[in-house]
Amino acid sequence: ASTSGPLSLYIDDGEVYQELRGALLRFTIELPRLRVIAEDVPEIADALVKRIGASLGRRIRLSASAREFLATQRWPGNARQLERLLERAIGFSRGRQIRREVVKEILSDLEASLASIREQHGALERGALLRALQATGGNVTHTAEILGKSRSAVYRLIEKHGIPRSHPR
Template identity: 30%
Template structure:
């Protein structure tokens, strides 16, 4: 028998998915798995490109779990150096090292009884992977500067925009840690594979901008069609930024293609709408269009990697991977 696709309405009756916009079949399959595994204690690994909504899926897993009244602690592992890992994750006692002037509660202690969300798990240094594995295996850890072993009860959700199997093959990620994390794997499709959801998301972000800026705001049909043709290297995060930027830059209450095109081009010169800068829909491949967006951003921000990454809704690491893919010399 052919598998029946669940409807968005059925999913919304089954659980709380209010923070997730869309009705794309790939997304609905992910949400269906979320509704099934959220009430369990299973560890979940969320994969997908930068800006695809991994945070929102982690929140949905938490809100539909039996631990929803307990803490939800998000840790961006990409932002923690290996030297600070122990102090950040396990805490330290006063005097544990030179700058330890007072006790510090670690992230695992803060999440005890609830859920810990380990974001950017692929960026974790090998020396820290061993320590994390030990906690996940034994459910115990030691506070830095203390010999007392503490137990912890957490549900673990992790996320990455990298291919962890490739990292395992290259020796950059521990296979035993991967198998601790990926009992359930949820893969989020990039926005370019969800074109039907782009108008829904754009309208949702326009509504948010209208409330934030206290003005009437809508997007015309031609602009919604045009937005569906763009490659969105920064995915949903980039679409949100573009809608908000366009709402700020355009005096009109009905946002059109020219308004979005001007905001996307971010042109420094006065008096240019920027609409001539972008190709007509269908004249370039998605890769060519994505490459041109990155090159234009590099010119606009004079090669400032941080600002280019922010404008495109990408992490610096994801932007460098795009440079490599398209042969762009930063």
């Protein structure tokens, strides 16, 4: 199992059971995020391209400018985002080299899609929260039960979505 965030936050939100937490914490390995080890991104990307290319029966590599470009990115999705981008880049690339322009275009498309998904998710999340608050007369404990979240998670959502504390009770 892996997580991109602090395990304790998922436990507080009720997304991970306490018993599972104990088992997972015995074997926790902290890996730095790609933005922390940006200088290693080109080598990581090379290894991923080699592995993905081999699985697709293609011998392909990154151009020097594509490698440099990848090292300058933030990678909020960490290694999974890099891997997905490289899968697409291999699919779109002709020849034996992935050019910077291909990587840049795919990343731009992915960022636009991600922004749209985040916006939709936020609207759905806010709507569900408002409906649950309305149904419970603003009672956070009951709202948390309806949403399957902890009270602290509901308070964070209320804050995140700018819902006034004076919501109907």
